[in-house]
Amino acid sequence: xxxxxRLTIGALLAAALAVSSSAPxxxxxxxxxxxxxxxxxxxxxxxxxxxxxxxxxxYRVGAVDDPPGLGGMAHFFEHMMFRGTAANPGEAFATTVAxxxxxxxxxxxHDYTAxxxxxxxxxxxxxxxxxxxxxxxLDLSDPNVRTERQVVMxxxxxxxxxDPQSLMREQxxxxxxxxxxxxxxxxxxxEEIRRIGRVEAQDFYNHHYAPNNAILVVAGDVTPDEVRTAxxxxxxxxxxxxxxxxxxxxxxxxxxxxxLNIARSDVKVPLFFRIYRVLSYTEAKPGEAEALETLAQLxxxxxxxxxxxxxxxxxxxxxxxxxxxxxxxxxxxxxxxYAVPRPGVRLEQVEKAVDDAIKGxxxxxxxxxxxxRAKTQLIAGATYRxxxxxxxxxxxxxxxxxxxxxxxxxxxxxxIKAVPPNAxxxxxxxxxxxxxAVTGYLTPAPGPRS
Numbered sequence: 430x431x432x433x434x435r436l437t438i439g440a441l442l443a444a445a446l447a448v449s450s451s452a453p454x455x456x457x458x459x460x461x462x463x464x465x466x467x468x469x470x471x472x473x474x475x476x477x478x479x480x481x482x483x484x485x486x487x488y489r490v491g492a493v494d495d496p497p498g499l500g501g502m503a504h505f506f507e508h509m510m511f512r513g514t515a516a517n518p519g520e521a522f523a524t525t526v527a528x529x530x531x532x533x534x535x536x537x538x539h540d541y542t543a544x545x546x547x548x549x550x551x552x553x554x555x556x557x558x559x560x561x562x563x564x565x566x567l568d569l570s571d572p573n574v575r576t577e578r579q580v581v582m583x584x585x586x587x588x589x590x591x592d593p594q595s596l597m598r599e600q601x602x603x604x605x606x607x608x609x610x611x612x613x614x615x616x617x618x619x620e621e622i623r624r625i626g627r628v629e630a631q632d633f634y635n636h637h638y639a640p641n642n643a644i645l646v647v648a649g650d651v652t653p654d655e656v657r658t659a660x661x662x663x664x665x666x667x668x669x670x671x672x673x674x675x676x677x678x679x680x681x682x683x684x685x686x687x688x689l690n691i692a693r694s695d696v697k698v699p700l701f702f703r704i705y706r707v708l709s710y711t712e713a714k715p716g717e718a719e720a721l722e723t724l725a726q727l728x729x730x731x732x733x734x735x736x737x738x739x740x741x742x743x744x745x746x747x748x749x750x751x752x753x754x755x756x757x758x759x760x761x762x763x764x765x766x767y768a769v770p771r772p773g774v775r776l777e778q779v780e781k782a783v784d785d786a787i788k789g790x791x792x793x794x795x796x797x798x799x800x801x802r803a804k805t806q807l808i809a810g811a812t813y814r815x816x817x818x819x820x821x822x823x824x825x826x827x828x829x830x831x832x833x834x835x836x837x838x839x840x841x842x843x844x845i846k847a848v849p850p851n852a853x854x855x856x857x858x859x860x861x862x863x864x865x866a867v868t869g870y871l872t873p874a875p876g877p878r879s
Contacts, residue, residue: 460825460835461653465660467669468641472825472835473656474648476818482649483822484556485545487830489644490637492539492617493610493759494675498624501617502633504537505581505625510544510638511535512573514566522559529555539611540759541830547819550650557663564638565667574627582623585616593696597871598704600689602763605704605867607681611760639670644829648822680761686863692874698748700871701776701783702767707754707860709762711832718756719844720852721764721860725754726803727795727853728786729766733802735786736768746774746782759831764861776870791858794850808842 461473495502513519526533531548533556546556589595599614606612616622645664647656683706710718729736729752740747749769756762766787768779795803814820828838 460839462835463653463657465640465665467665467667468639469660469664469667470644470829471656471660472644472646472829473651473653474646474821474825475651475653476648476821477650480550480650481547481818482550482553482647482651483545483547483818484553484560485543485646485648485822485826486560487644487646487826488542488638489540489642489675489830491537491541492613492615493678494637494673495610495613495617496629496633498621499617499629500613500621501581501615502625502629503542503637504616505577505622506630506633506638507535507537507542507544508577508581509569509573509630509634510563510567512577513568514562515568516562516566517559518568522563525559526556531556537615539615541827543823543826543830545819545822553647553651553656554659554663557659561663561667564640564643564664567634567638569627569631569634571627574625574630578622578625581616582619585619585622589614589616591695593691593693593871594700594702596693597689597691597700597702597869600691601687601702601704601867601869604687604689605706605763606761607683609678609680609760611758635670636673639672640664640667641669642672644826646822646826646829648818648825678760683864687867689867689869690872691869692872694874696871696873699770699776699873700767701770701779701869702871703765703780703783703866703868705764705861705866706761707756707764707856707865709756709758709760710837711759712761713756716844716848716852717856718754718762719841719848720856721754721756721762722807723800723803723845723848724790724853724856725752725764726807727799728752728790730803730806733799735789735799736766736783739786740768740779740782744782746771747779750779750783757827757831757833776872780868787857787861790853791861793854795853797850800850800853804845804848807845811842811845 463471465471491503511522513521517525523533526546526548529548529552531546531552533546535542535544544560548556589599603612645660707721708717726734728734729750731737734751736750736752740750747768748771750767752764752766754762754764766783768783770776770779814824824838825835828834
């Protein structure tokens with residue numbers, strides 16, 4: 430289990446009905462959508478290379494939906510879903526999946542919570558039955574809530590509080606997003622995690638874990654009819670519930686850059702890190718998010734990228750450097766750059782080198798050879814993910830969970846191909862601006878850590 434970081438139900442239902450009523454026979458192996466009467470959305474992605482399936486259940490609930498004063502509730506509930514039911518107490522869920530030769534896990538982000546099982550196709554009804562059981566019958570007793578609360582607190586200590594880079598990122602995101610809930614950590618602040626009790630957990634369960642708040646994705650050696658029959662038998666009997674409407678949060682304007690200088694005794698090597706608040710795939714005009722994706726690949730996607738080549742190989746001021754774009758979100762996305770200075774090199778030096786590289790893209794068209802290679806790498810990565818059943822299911826599920834469509838997933842490689850060189854210059858100049866950024870310096874400090 431772990432955490433990361435708009436299509437309405439009615440619109441998705443309409444799209445599903447349109448597909449289910451008009452799909453021609455020759456499209457039998459294409460992604461196929463339909464809906465159960467209780468409101469659960471279903472997507473089938475046939476993949477007949479092996480007799481296995483990946484089932485993913487995506488709930489439209491994440492850290493943005495945490496109740497005030499109870500940060501971390503969505504992530505906590507990801508854990509609680511493994512605490513068992515009367516029919517499958519304790520660890521019976523995971524034990525049953527493993528006994529049938531499968532694997533299971535889950536993850537939470539700001540926008541959604543997802544659960545998945547990878548298993549032989551003839552065990553599909555088994556894992557559907559297990560998921561359906563915990564949608565309706567979860568054991569939310571006081572002992573279970575107390576136990577899982579301690580598990581989450583320990584996870585926070587291990588993954589965040591004992592990792593200075595994670596702590597810095599947490600602080601930077603809080604500064605970047607201002608009052609928007611993307612600034613709250615998915616795992617929650619310690620003081621708020623401690624407030625989660627049985628009553629709060631029951632209320633959250635009642636209003637978020639419902640078939641009409643879920644998207645079922647089944648990828649694998651199945652047909653739409655097989656999935657429909659199984660899903661109606663296992664999930665169709667669950668009643669819809671009254672949901673808590675999702676809030677639409679404002680994106681507060683930023684007046685200027687924020688800078689954080691964090692010194693800790695447990696830091697081994699210094700780090701320069703910057704996060705820009707940028708548009709996401711759900712917000713951007715056609716082609717703009719794809720341009721940001723391509724820019725991230727050009728700037729810092731791998732060892733052939735500009736940052737690595739210039740800072741690590743040529744100038745030898747850094748031991749590592751890179752960039753990334755996180756655009757699969759319901760609201761604002763993030764564009765990140767980082768560099769680890771070599772011994773004796775000041776953070777100011779690597780920051781200037783990073784800024785120079787960004788200015789180069791903002792003021793001129795990219796090198797044609799590098800531009801072509803970056804797009805080829807992105808498309809190859811997407812092709813590779815389609816060869817992995819789990820990654821393929823996840824790509825569709827993530828898109829639907831944040832309001833994108835099946836077409837957005839399937840047409841993405843063509844949209845990357847269509848990004849023109851001037852779009853790279855435009856997004857670098859317009860979106861990678863210091864007013865929309867938080868810059869962090871992480872350095873070693875003597876003495877006890879603070």
